[in-house]
Each structure stands twice: as C-alpha cells, then as structure tokens.
Amino acid sequence: MTVTEPGSPSIPMTTVPEVSSPPPPRPAGPFPAGLKTRMETRRLSFFYGKNQALHGISLAIPEKSVTALIGPSGCGKSTYLRCLNRMNDIIPNTRVEGEVLLDGHDIYGPGTDVVDLRRRVGMVFQRSNPFPKSIFENVAYGLKINGLCRHSELPERVEKALRASALWDEVKERMHTSALGLSGGQQQRLCIARALAVEPEVLLMDEPASALDPIATQKIEELIYDLKRDYTIAIVTHNMQQAARVSEYTAFFMLGRLVEHDRTEKIFTNPGQKITEDYITGRFG
Amino acid sequence: MTQPSRRRLLSNVVVGLCGGAVLLALVPLALVFFYVIKQGFSSLNWAFFTQMPKPVGETGGGMANAMVGTLILIGIASAIAIPVGLIAGVYLSEYAGGKFASAVRFTADVLNGVPSIVIGIFAYGLAVLPVHRFSALAGGLALSFMMIPIITRTTEELLNLVPSSLREGALALGATRARAAFGVMVPAALPGIMTGILVALARISGETAPLLFTSFNNRFFTARLDQPIASLTVQVYTYAISPYDDWHRQAWAGALVLVAFIFIFSVLARIVTRRLERMHRT
Amino acid sequence: MTKPPSSPRSADDRLFRLGTGFFAFLVVLLVAAIGYELFNNSRLSIAKFGLAFWRTKTWDPVAGNFGALPFIWGTLYSSFLALLISTPIAIGIAIFLSELAPRAIRTPLAFLTELLAAIPSIVYGLWGIFVLVPIVRGLETHTPDWLKKFPLFSGPPLGVGMLSAGLILAIMVIPFTSSVAREVLRAVPPTQREAAYALGATRWEAIQAALRYGRKGIYGAIILGLGRAIGETMAVTMVIGNNPQVSASLFAPQYSMAAVIANEFTEAADDLYLSALVEIGLVLFVITLVINALSRLLIWSVSREVKVKERKAAPAPLPEEAA
Numbered sequence: 001m002t003v004t005e006p007g008s009p010s011i012p013m014t015t016v017p018e019v020s021s022p023p024p025p026r027p028a029g030p031f032p033a034g035l036k037t038r039m040e041t042r043r044l045s046f047f048y049g050k051n052q053a054l055h056g057i058s059l060a061i062p063e064k065s066v067t068a069l070i071g072p073s074g075c076g077k078s079t080y081l082r083c084l085n086r087m088n089d090i091i092p093n094t095r096v097e098g099e100v101l102l103d104g105h106d107i108y109g110p111g112t113d114v115v116d117l118r119r120r121v122g123m124v125f126q127r128s129n130p131f132p133k134s135i136f137e138n139v140a141y142g143l144k145i146n147g148l149c150r151h152s153e154l155p156e157r158v159e160k161a162l163r164a165s166a167l168w169d170e171v172k173e174r175m176h177t178s179a180l181g182l183s184g185g186q187q188q189r190l191c192i193a194r195a196l197a198v199e200p201e202v203l204l205m206d207e208p209a210s211a212l213d214p215i216a217t218q219k220i221e222e223l224i225y226d227l228k229r230d231y232t233i234a235i236v237t238h239n240m241q242q243a244a245r246v247s248e249y250t251a252f253f254m255l256g257r258l259v260e261h262d263r264t265e266k267i268f269t270n271p272g273q274k275i276t277e278d279y280i281t282g283r284f285g
Numbered sequence: 286m287t288q289p290s291r292r293r294l295l296s297n298v299v300v301g302l303c304g305g306a307v308l309l310a311l312v313p314l315a316l317v318f319f320y321v322i323k324q325g326f327s328s329l330n331w332a333f334f335t336q337m338p339k340p341v342g343e344t345g346g347g348m349a350n351a352m353v354g355t356l357i358l359i360g361i362a363s364a365i366a367i368p369v370g371l372i373a374g375v376y377l378s379e380y381a382g383g384k385f386a387s388a389v390r391f392t393a394d395v396l397n398g399v400p401s402i403v404i405g406i407f408a409y410g411l412a413v414l415p416v417h418r419f420s421a422l423a424g425g426l427a428l429s430f431m432m433i434p435i436i437t438r439t440t441e442e443l444l445n446l447v448p449s450s451l452r453e454g455a456l457a458l459g460a461t462r463a464r465a466a467f468g469v470m471v472p473a474a475l476p477g478i479m480t481g482i483l484v485a486l487a488r489i490s491g492e493t494a495p496l497l498f499t500s501f502n503n504r505f506f507t508a509r510l511d512q513p514i515a516s517l518t519v520q521v522y523t524y525a526i527s528p529y530d531d532w533h534r535q536a537w538a539g540a541l542v543l544v545a546f547i548f549i550f551s552v553l554a555r556i557v558t559r560r561l562e563r564m565h566r567t
Numbered sequence: 568m569t570k571p572p573s574s575p576r577s578a579d580d581r582l583f584r585l586g587t588g589f590f591a592f593l594v595v596l597l598v599a600a601i602g603y604e605l606f607n608n609s610r611l612s613i614a615k616f617g618l619a620f621w622r623t624k625t626w627d628p629v630a631g632n633f634g635a636l637p638f639i640w641g642t643l644y645s646s647f648l649a650l651l652i653s654t655p656i657a658i659g660i661a662i663f664l665s666e667l668a669p670r671a672i673r674t675p676l677a678f679l680t681e682l683l684a685a686i687p688s689i690v691y692g693l694w695g696i697f698v699l700v701p702i703v704r705g706l707e708t709h710t711p712d713w714l715k716k717f718p719l720f721s722g723p724p725l726g727v728g729m730l731s732a733g734l735i736l737a738i739m740v741i742p743f744t745s746s747v748a749r750e751v752l753r754a755v756p757p758t759q760r761e762a763a764y765a766l767g768a769t770r771w772e773a774i775q776a777a778l779r780y781g782r783k784g785i786y787g788a789i790i791l792g793l794g795r796a797i798g799e800t801m802a803v804t805m806v807i808g809n810n811p812q813v814s815a816s817l818f819a820p821q822y823s824m825a826a827v828i829a830n831e832f833t834e835a836a837d838d839l840y841l842s843a844l845v846e847i848g849l850v851l852f853v854i855t856l857v858i859n860a861l862s863r864l865l866i867w868s869v870s871r872e873v874k875v876k877e878r879k880a881a882p883a884p885l886p887e888e889a890a
Contacts, residue, residue: 090764092670115293119767129758132780142766145292191762198766296771300667306659307676310745313738314683317694324697369590376587389591391863392598398791398859399601399852400798402825406832406848407601410608430597437594461579466587491687494800494825498832518689522801525693533697540690547685 038063038232039084039202044098046079046088053079055257056098066224066233068243068264071253072279077236080253081204084234085121086114119146122200126207128187130179135171138179138190142198161197165189166223185216192223203227205235209242221246240280244268252276325541328534338504338520344531348539350506351520357508358500358516359490361425366432367482374440375466393434404430405495413499419513424500428492432485439481443474476561483554487547493518517543601852609846611839620846626811633843637811641821645803646796648733653740654789660741661748666774684742692805695735700726700806703734707818722818727808730817735806736796744792747866751784752777754869787865794858798851800825824851
C-alpha cells in the first residue's frame, strides 16, 4: 500500500480487507461484529468499451443502514451504483468483471432474473422522472407490471408507499391528477414512493436531492433517515454535509478506485488517507 | 408459465415482431426495384432516348421529348420557386420570433401537405383557364408551388444553424441587414440550402397529377412554353393504362429512367453538398 | 462618428424586412389563393347541388347529375384500410430503429425504409398494375368459399379494387409514419425508460413507457400518414378500378376523390361538370388542411413538453458546498 501526495500521477490505493462469504463481520473493518451484509461487490471492474471506469472495487453494504458514496465528478460512483441493479446493462458495449453479490448470490451470474433483481434493488434517479400519468398510476406502475398484488389491493399499497415517502398528506386529495403538476421536491418523493411500492430490499439513490432546493433537500434527508430503519440504502452524493448527516458508512471513490471505506464519523473526522482528507476539506474536487 | 417468464416471452415476441416489420417493409421495396429494373432495362434502347412516340398501333419509338419536357418543366419550376423559397426562408430566419413568422411557417407546412392534384386544379384555374390552353408554363407553375414550401423550410432551418455571431459580426462592420443576410449568412448555409433545393427537385420530377391538366401532354417535341409539353411521368402514365403491350414495355423503361434520374439527383445533392462544405472549410 | 437613429441604414433595413417579408407573405397568399380559387370555381356545383352532393350516389356526367358519395366513400375506405395495415408496421419499424437495432445497422436500415418514400407515385402505380394486381387477383380467386359469403369479400376476383388500393397506399404511407414516429421516440428523454427498467420492466414494457410518453406525437405521425393516403392520386387511380360505386367489399372496383379528378378533369366538357370536380378538389383540400394542421400540433407538443419538464425539474442549481 503506497500513499503518495495528491496531485501526483499515481493514485494511492487502499484495499478493504476481503470478506469471505457469507457475510461475517470484518476483522479490522468498519463494521461492528454481527452486522449482516446485504450487498457486496468483489473486485468489481467495469469497462465502457476500452475505457476502464471501475478498478477492482471490493465493498460491502450492510443492511438497514445508509452507505454514502462520495468522490469528485467522474470518479465512478454513479457507474458503481448502477452496477448494483444492472442498470448499466442497457448501455451498449459495456463489460463487467468481478462479482456483485446480493445476499450471497452473484447478480451477474447465469440464471439471474434481471427483472426480479431490479424489483428487489430499487433506484431513485438524480432528476425525478415520473411517468406522464396520475400520482396513483405512477406509484402503482411497479406493482402492476410485476403483478405483486391484486387489483383491489392497489390503493392500499399505494397509500402505504406514499406514507413511507412522506408524501401522502400532500397528495391524498389529488391522487388521480397528473404527477407532473407536483413541485420538483414532491416529484422526487413520488419517485421514491414509486420505488418503495414494490417493496425492494435495497434502495439505490443517485444524488437524489442535487436538483432540489434546500427545503426539499431537507425533507429528502429526513426521509432517508426514516427509511434506513427498514431498508438498506446506498446513496451517491457530491454534498459532503449530506453524506455526513445521513449515512453510517462512507466510501470515497477516486478515478474509478475505492480509496477509503469506513464509518462516516471516522472518514469525516479522522480519515486514514491524506487524499481523502484533502477531498473532504475541499482542497480539490 | 410463471409471471416473469411470461412477460419475458412477450417482450421477446414483440422485439421479434418489430424486426419483422422492418423486413416486411423491405419486401415491396425490393419487389418494386426488381421489376422496374428487370422490365425497364430490357426495353431500353437507343431509340428510346432519341425518338418521339410513334402513333397508336405502331411499335417502337421513344420518349425523347418527354425527357426533355421534364427537364424544361423542372427548369421553369426552379426559376420560380428558388428565389421565392430562398427569400421567404431568409425572412423566417431573420425575423423568427414574430407572429407573422409563425403563421408563415405553419402555412408552409400546410402547403407541403396539400395533395398535388389540388395544386394542379389551382394551377389550371390560374394559368390554363384564362388562356384556354394547356402550357408548359402552367405545368412549371404547378410544380413550383410544390417546391416553394420545401425550399422555404429547409432554407430557414439551415440558416438557423449558422451561428448568429456571423450576422452580428457583419452588422458591426457596417453591413446592412440585407448584406449580412445574403452576403454572409446564406453563403455560410449554402451547402445545406443546395441540398434542400436538389431534394425538392428530385421530389417534383416524379410528380404526375399536377401535370395532367396543366402541361397535359404532347406527342411531338416542343420547347415552347405556351404549348402543352410531354413529360416523363405523364407519358409513363398514358402508356401504362393503355391496352398495348409495346407501350407497356416503354412505360417500364420510362419508369426506370425516372427512378434513375431521381437517384442521380439525390447522389448529386450529396456530392454538391460535400464539395461546397469542403470549399467552406478552406 | 455615430450615426443618428434615422440614418439611411435603417431605411435599408426596413426595405429588407419588407422585401423579404413580401416573399414570405407570398407563401401565405398561395394557400389563401388556392382556397379561394377552389371555392370560386366550385360555386356552380355548390349552388346547384348543395349538401346533397355528398349524399348522392349517382355520378352521371351525361345527364348532369353529380353525386360525390362514391368518391368520399372510396377515399375514406382506402385510406383507413391503408392506415390499418401500415400503422403497426410503421410503429414497429420506428421502435426497431430507435430502440432495438444495433448502431451499425441503424443508418443503412433507416436509409432503406426511407427509400420507399423516394419512389414516385407513378412508379408505384405502374408496379401496382402489373405486379400487385395480379397477386391480389390470385389471392381473391383463392379465397375460401365460406369467406366469400361475407360482404367484405364478395364480388368477382378482378384484382383491381379496394384491396389493391389499400395495400399500395399502405406501402406508400409506411415510410412517412415511421420516420416521424422515430423522431418522436428520439425526443422522449431516456430517463423515462430508465425509470421503467429500475422498477423491473422488461424491454417491451420500457418501450411502452416511452411510447406512452410520446403518444401525442405518435398519433400525429399516424394522422400524417392518413393525410398522405387521402391525397394520393396516381397509384390509387391505377389500381382501384375507377368505378363510382359504393361497396363494402374489398374486392370491388371503386373510386376515390383524387382519382376521379385525375381521370375526368380533362374530359369535363361543360362548366357544371368541371365545377363538380373542383368542388371535390375543394373538399380534398380542406380535409388535408385540417389533418395536416392537427398532426403538426400533436407532433410539436411532444418536444415542447420535454422542454417544459426540463425547466421544472431543475430549479437554479446550488453552488457546490466547500467544506
């Protein structure tokens, strides 16, 4: 393990000690003993054509907690996130090496039902993208196409999801009006409700509040804080205060490599790598 | 079948059907080209290109006058449509915001969709009825009405692609708006404008309906504008619906020449565009 | 030295605006003139027959009785038949070319399908007479007897008739509808499809989400095809049989508005005859006007919606917070 000054051509590497399957606690890692790992990548590399965007990322995401992925623009954190629910599959000419485990099973292995995977690992995008339908229909969409409940149960499930995303009170009177009539922050919470409706086990959030004003951002952060009681969450964010506020664990990415992964308080108060410290204190990025 | 695999199957079936749709559409394309080339080629001979049609009942003859007639007609159409379309396009690009500009734009698109036979009726009333005579001029006029909206819209769109900093630079140097528009903007957009014109030409050279009662037809060779004139399209039509086998053969030959003509025009358009673009870059 | 506001320069510019504006006005004038002249020249027929013109079946030039019902029937029948056949194929092509095809074959395939639009109508008509009609005649001859009992399939197997007209119109309309539908699908933001995928949608379900988003534009594309079919003249008149009868049968030779004008305009010996034909042309003009206007509005609405939504989803971005 070499540590070099930032600004020099080579990038310092920290490899998190390998975890053997299934998920026992890491010896010297950031996790307390007995904590279950929900998703894990092992030596995950990703290629856009000839360009290697991710270099051997080994990272574990423990359940019922929030793991924040931070790093400068272009460091690969969004690409990494999209590997976790195989959203990168729809981009042509890409390649994956290594393993991505959901509860111990490699999602890139043969026999994986990608459609079911995406129901179990949900995603919320940077820009809200509601369908041009009513609020009700948006939330019900995932339930309908996956056939998750009877038609008569839809209103109940929709309400449950909207309550979970703290939107119910604001929209209960206008469930059948267009989702596009909501404000930006409300649309994003609608997208979260839509993702929650299919009862995923893991929720991936790609900069969910970056397009929102401070008040809406605050609401989203409070929501994330509530959700982690029941869901495993991985959130990409460029806002370090946000990462510090909502997450238990933080992973710092740089140029497609995982530099440091530890408890959030440690990363932000006493990071192990100098380059991490430089990023957090704003010296670059 | 379980739910997910049924959905998966449906998805795959639909994807296959979409590919099938493409293949299905290519079948008539292949068939048309095949028959036109096969039937037309065997009927092409030197006489076809050099002789006039023979009277009814006699075999042989050609469509020389029709080919020349088509060239004359599209020449007349261009002479009218190119200036009108070009200048109208300049207006739309220079004064794009106003309500009038939107109205013109909308109208041009509407004009594009008017059936060619209706344009023929209009040209008939305008240029044939008053003088009680079919003429090449009337035919050219009808064709020009079809070219105008195409040239107008492509000119406007191409001019909009030229960065307005060019215009502002010219104006800042003291040029009038006219100079800036015609001396700077139009030459900058010329390759694309030329393509638009050639595309319009390719389109109208295949038109038949508007010529049926404007330029009508003529068994003889003529270059006069105030007389009916033969055209390739009308000649092919006349021969095609006739009961004579020999005329049918010649109709195929005429169709082949027509398709080849349009094809050459499109290729020409591409070459000219590329040549002009290269001139611009140096 | 600065020039005063009312300099000769601004007079030049005013002249420029007026001059070019005049030519732009010519375009508007043209359409208005078409409408006016058509109306003017059909006054004779309108005055004599009124609205009954469109309800009357008999078209008898000799006796001077003109009823245009067969023509509007034939036009609508053939056009809707063409739409029925062409729409699924055109949308399928649009989906394939914009969503499914690997990039390498996308351009050549798109070029080929658009080549269909470059073939002139008369060539389609010629091909129709000598290639399509015999094929259709063969199909009609071999229709099973039990099918022939239905009015839809009744009548002698001539080959020329509504079926041939519908088929050839469908072939001609496909490239128009599919290229516009392709543009519409391209305008749908990719985030819509991503949202569907992220919720576990299959390929087809994600495409459905895109289609639903752009549905107005797709309708516009379909209607554009309808407008094209309604106005088509040469190919139709060469295969439809040119018989002014109203029949439900696909096999029956019938007539269309554009076809009757093409065939009989030069034979119209008297003013009333001509006026009746011009009136048909007038109605054709109005119908295609309305259809094209409608289709443009629908198609433009998709790209406008996308821009509005983009503005809404992203209010002023916050400055990056530095620690």
